[in-house]
Amino acid sequence: MSAEKPLFPFVTVDVALFTIEEQRLKVLLVKREEAPYAGCWALPGGALKPHLDGTLLDAVHRVMERKLSASLPWVEEVCTFNGANRDPRGWSLSVLHMALFPMDRIQAVAGLRVSEVKWADAELSLEALAFDHRRVLERAVQHLRNSVERGALPLQMLPQKFTLTQLQKTCEIVLGKSLDKSAFRRRLKELHAGDIEEIEGEFERGVQRPAQLWKAVKAMLIK
DNA sequence: CCTATTTAAACCAAAGTGGT
DNA sequence: ACCACTTTGGTTTAAATAGG
Numbered sequence: 131m132s133a134e135k136p137l138f139p140f141v142t143v144d145v146a147l148f149t150i151e152e153q154r155l156k157v158l159l160v161k162r163e164e165a166p167y168a169g170c171w172a173l174p175g176g177a178l179k180p181h182l183d184g185t186l187l188d189a190v191h192r193v194m195e196r197k198l199s200a201s202l203p204w205v206e207e208v209c210t211f212n213g214a215n216r217d218p219r220g221w222s223l224s225v226l227h228m229a230l231f232p233m234d235r236i237q238a239v240a241g242l243r244v245s246e247v248k249w250a251d252a253e254l255s256l257e258a259l260a261f262d263h264r265r266v267l268e269r270a271v272q273h274l275r276n277s278v279e280r281g282a283l284p285l286q287m288l289p290q291k292f293t294l295t296q297l298q299k300t301c302e303i304v305l306g307k308s309l310d311k312s313a314f315r316r317r318l319k320e321l322h323a324g325d326i327e328e329i330e331g332e333f334e335r336g337v338q339r340p341a342q343l344w345k346a347v348k349a350m351l352i353k
Numbered sequence: 354c355c356t357a358t359t360t361a362a363a364c365c366a367a368a369g370t371g372g373t
Numbered sequence: 374a375c376c377a378c379t380t381t382g383g384t385t386t387a388a389a390t391a392g393g
Contacts, residue, residue, distance in 0.1 A: 294368085313375090315370085337366060338367035340383095341367080
């Protein structure tokens with residue numbers, strides 16, 4: 131038993147950073163170097179430092195700067211996890227954030243040492259994570275899935291230029307089920323007419339009919 | 354003739370559309 | 374929601390042509 135318990139909870143941010151790699155939804159994990167849970171994989175995160183961070187979002191960006199050589203295109207607050215027992219160090223309040231990262235830039239993860247950072251399968255990795263991160267991650271996946279289910283487009287996971295088939299495939303991977311092409315495109319027209327636009331004269335060429343390339347109109351997009 | 358090169362038609366995979 | 378159709382351009386195959 132420790133001598134004295136802190137009077138206040140400590141506040142942390144946790145980040146579930148998603149991307150698509152090899153047709154699967156991946157999440158960024160880091161290996162903890164210090165106790166508690168030294169050597170365990172965990173979602174990247176860190177304590178809020180009031181003298182450095184004006185807001186929680188500042189803390190998110192500060193924490194992630196060390197892992198990425200690129201800035202996060204998009205971050206969303208998901209929910210909080212709190213309690214006296216979820217962290218052995220004491221009463222903690224952590225704010226889960228979900229972030230998306232472009233699939234064509236996953237090498238921008240600055241794996242200082244490769245053993246420190248990895249893209250793990252967001253759904254299948256049954257390995258134990260530090261703290262209650264298994265549950266936290268599940269919550270993040272569920273949040274992303276719900277958004278896409280409601281019609282949001284995870285454009286931040288796509289390259290700058292993408293085809294509609296790519297976009298649909300990305301949604302399918304997130305949702306874990308296949309979608310109907312016709313219905314998908316109809317919905318795009320109805321819900322996202324102004325959100326994405328064709329890049330005139332630019333096509334993805336392959337062995338098949340060239341596919342129109344599109345781009346996101348705004349930097350940020352999920353609805 | 355036989356072979357190399359050009360031209361063309363047939364084929365295929367995926368894009369994109371429309372009907373029920 | 375489901376499926377079939379049309380469109381498109383690359384790929385493959387085959388035929389036509391030329392050069393020796």
